Every structure is written in structure tokens, then in C-alpha cells.
Amino acid sequence: MNVTHDKDAALDAALTLFWTKGYASTSLKDLERATGMHPGSLYAAFGSKAKLYCLSLERYTQAISAAREKAQETSTSVLEGLATFIEHAHPVSAGIAPLPVCFLVKATLETCQGNEAIDAKLSELLNQNEMLFADIYQDAADKGELPKSSDPKRLARQLTADLAGLCFYALRAKDSSAIGGMIADLADRVRRPRLSD
Amino acid sequence: MNVTHDKDAALDAALTLFWTKGYASTSLKDLERATGMHPGSLYAAFGSKAKLYCLSLERYTQAISAAREKAQETSTSVLEGLATFIEHAHPVSAGIAPLPVCFLVKATLETCQGNEAIDAKLSELLNQNEMLFADIYQDAADKGELPKSSDPKRLARQLTADLAGLCFYALRAKDSSAIGGMIADLADRVRRPRLSD
């Protein structure tokens, strides 16, 4: 009894699985169960476990970029859009994601050594994301939302690190009110960046 | 040709291996090579891979706590001690560790599901560490280094998250000068906490 497969749905299922379990701990048996595809079909469609993982990383990045752009469009200012994204659309706050952790952050700390193609894809997506933050801060500076003296790349670095730290804390903490406070704090820091140093 | 083993040395080797490769990606073959112990000896000495991992987590926590205490003792104030620790003794800055990432942070993002004993041990050590930070901030407040209104637990949460974010960034970044700047920024924030909010 063969079944015609929906590659997009299968990719979403794989993304959820990799996101929650990690790369090494996700077996092909897990992927078969989650996607409903037999090993031959999985390999015909995606090539290998590593390639499927890379596709999952890309899928995730696209989805989160779209969420960020949407937050940007519905906001009155550039920094407000960024803060809104953090407060309502980022995995750490949205409550929709399988884990309250950016998939790229988790993947970075897990994979750092091993498959070369995965590391390269991860670097590409992370750099791309940080450059996007830098562009946003540059845009904010151009529109007068930031002092002329501010350094968009530095702000982008700090935001990347701050989001990663928040993700880490959200994953392990049981006290969700503390997380809420930390999210609010970060969003506030984005809205009104420190001028010191 | 039998060899008498040094359990402490073997544990150190295991720690380095788990720290760099992660739990799931470290095989018993890897551990055999690194410790020089055959599987039977490893099991006689440590019980199982999971137990050896837990012991590694404990060993790491002990070592880093000792480094923090030392920084505390050689400093003129509580907050200065904490900042010095971050700048010179934490894995992210010390340059001695196998990776510029706190082992507990990496382990948390990798393991989060799976072996129950590991998760419990990880939670225990992370909570213990955060409570230690809170004690330090409380001590600083008692000694007048912080305003009476400051919340030691909140500061401890934020420091935990900030260190995790820094670790994440240090692991992936190629630009070490940027990392140096971020470490200095964090140490500075510890020395002179923001009074806002």
C-alpha cells in the first residue's frame, strides 16, 4: 500500500524532530516514524540524513526571517519592530515552536565538530542572520532611532549573543515568569539601547 | 601487558572528550583511546557511559568553581572578583579549555531530552551555579557594592544568560577581537551594573 508523500510536510516533521532531539540523537527510524516515509523514499527525496538536516536548518531560518519581517511591517519604528519580534515571534517567546530555543543556537552548540557540510551551512545561516540584524540597526541609525556614534555590527553581535543566552535560560528554567521578565528586559534594551562606552 | 590506571587522569580525558564532542557523538571507542582503558576497565571504574558523563560534569563544575573562588580571593571587591573571573578564568576567556564554551551550557543544549539521570545532574549543577552567583551578588549588596534595591537573584539569572550567550558567540566566531570586546563589555557590566528599571 504505497502512499504519495508531501515533501514539505515531511521536511517540517524532520525539522521538529531535529530541533527537539538534536542531530546525533535523531535516528532514521525516528524520521521514518515522523514523516511516514520509508528509508528509500527519504533518500530519494532528500539525499542523506545530513542533507535533510541542512534543509531543516534552511527551512527554520526562512520561517523565522518571515516572522521577523512581519513584525517589522506592523511596527511604527525599526527598533520597535525588532523588539516586537523578540517579545512575540521568536521561538523563545512565541510558544509555538517545539522548544523555546532558536534551532540555530542549539545546532551550533551540538554540532560544532563533525560533518563539514553541516558546519558550513550553519555558519552561513548564522552569519546571514547577524548581518540582517546589522542591517536593521543600520536602518534604525539612518532613521535617527540610534545615535550617529552607534556601531550597528557591534549591536548585532550583542543581540545575537543576548538571544542565545535567553534561549539557553529558557530551555532549562522552570520558572516561566523569570523568562518573561528576561524577554521583556531584552526587548527593552533593544528599544532603548545603552549609550555608554 | 596490563596497565594500572589513574582514575583521575581518565576522568579528565573523558571530560575533555565529552566537552568537545558532546555526549551522543562520543563513542566508547573514543573513550578507550583517550583514557587508555579497555571497555571492561571503564565499566569497572565508572559504571556506564552516562555515569562517566555525570562525573565529568561534576569534575568540570568543581574546577570552574575553584577558579572563581581564586579570582574572588585575589580581588579587592566582590564584583571585581566576579569580573576578573569572567575576564581571565572562565572557559570563554582563559584559552586553556578544549572549547571556549562552558561545558554545562553546551551539555544543556545538547542533552535536554534523553537520559533522565543526566538531565537531573545537569539541572542540579546549573541551579547550584546560579545560586552561587546570587550569593555573590547578595554579598556585594551587603558590602555596599550594589544599591539596596538590587535583586541578587535577578542579577544571577542575567549573568547566567549573558555568559551562555557569550559562550555561544565565542564558539562560532572567527573574529577573536570581537569576542575580546564582548568579554570586556560583560565584565564591565558586572563591575558597574545598570541601575535602570
Next chain:
DNA sequence: GGTCAAATTGAGCGATCACTCAATTTGTAA
């Protein structure tokens, strides 16, 4: 209904996984 290329199937490949235990070697003490 007949034909055929494309998609799906799933048993099974060799490799590796965490782990065991009977056999051997070692250190100690009489």
C-alpha cells in the same frame, strides 16, 4: 485495458553502538 516511467517499499547490508564476562595478568602478603 495496456504500457511504462516514476515513486514507493522494506528486507537487509556492513559498520558501529554500548556493554559483558571468562580468561589472563597483576600486586600483596604469607
Next chain:
DNA sequence: TTACAAATTGAGTGATCGCTCAATTTGACC
């Protein structure tokens, strides 16, 4: 030197790993 408990050895356990491919089923066109 002998005796014996403790430590070490490493071949081997069954399970599972990522992955392949010949056989089967499907859907599109005539």
C-alpha cells in the same frame, strides 16, 4: 616461592546505526 584476591584484558554480545536496491505499486497517457 606460593597462594589468592583484585585489576585488567579484549573478543564477542545483540541492538541499532545510516543507507542501498531489487521488487513492487502507482499514476499518466494512449
